[in-house]
Amino acid sequence: MTPAINILRKKKIPYKIHEYDHDPASSSYGMEAAEKLGVKEQRVFKTLVVGLGDGGDMAVGIIPVACKLNLKQMAKAAGAKKAFMAPRQDVERATGYILGGVSPLGQKRRLKMYLDSSAKNFPTIFISGGRRGLDVELAPTDLASVTGALFSELCR
Numbered sequence: 001m002t003p004a005i006n007i008l009r010k011k012k013i014p015y016k017i018h019e020y021d022h023d024p025a026s027s028s029y030g031m032e033a034a035e036k037l038g039v040k041e042q043r044v045f046k047t048l049v050v051g052l053g054d055g056g057d058m059a060v061g062i063i064p065v066a067c068k069l070n071l072k073q074m075a076k077a078a079g080a081k082k083a084f085m086a087p088r089q090d091v092e093r094a095t096g097y098i099l100g101g102v103s104p105l106g107q108k109r110r111l112k113m114y115l116d117s118s119a120k121n122f123p124t125i126f127i128s129g130g131r132r133g134l135d136v137e138l139a140p141t142d143l144a145s146v147t148g149a150l151f152s153e154l155c156r
Contacts, residue, residue: 002130003096003106008138011146015138018126022100022133029100029128030065033135037126041066042118044126044135047102049091049111052080058094059083059112062104062119062127062143067155077114077152101131104147113149115140120151 020036075083119140
């Protein structure tokens with residue numbers, strides 16, 4: 001199992017595992033997950049790691065795969081002057097996951113988390129389970145509780 005699933009088990013959070021055959025040629029990991037799982041794109045959330053300000057701090061935005069992260073809103077939510085997409089190597093080093101399989105759960109470093117408010121519209125949402133082709137379905141309130149994520153408006 002992945003660190004993400006181990007955290008859910010340890011914390012006794014209800015969840016469901018959904019696996020699918022990942023296509024390495026897919027241009028969007030999240031949209032591929034929505035399509036292959038037969039779930040509306042608004043319920044499948046991607047995990048994006050950003051750099052904050054100039055000091056090397058990082059944070060995580062968890063947003064629906066169908067939308068783009070608004071970096072100004074992300075910076076505002078995190079109380080920073082600016083936010084920018086973190087470089088791949090920084091993301092992988094901080095989280096312990098490879099791109100396309102970054103889960104908000106079980107990351108190496110405990111980063112500040114922000115969950116798009118649209119998650120509240122659904123009883124459950126889908127997030128990466130820690131590798132490509134593996135998603136976890138859980139209640140957004142459970143995700144916020146276990147990660148310490150704050151609900152924020154993050155999408156354009």
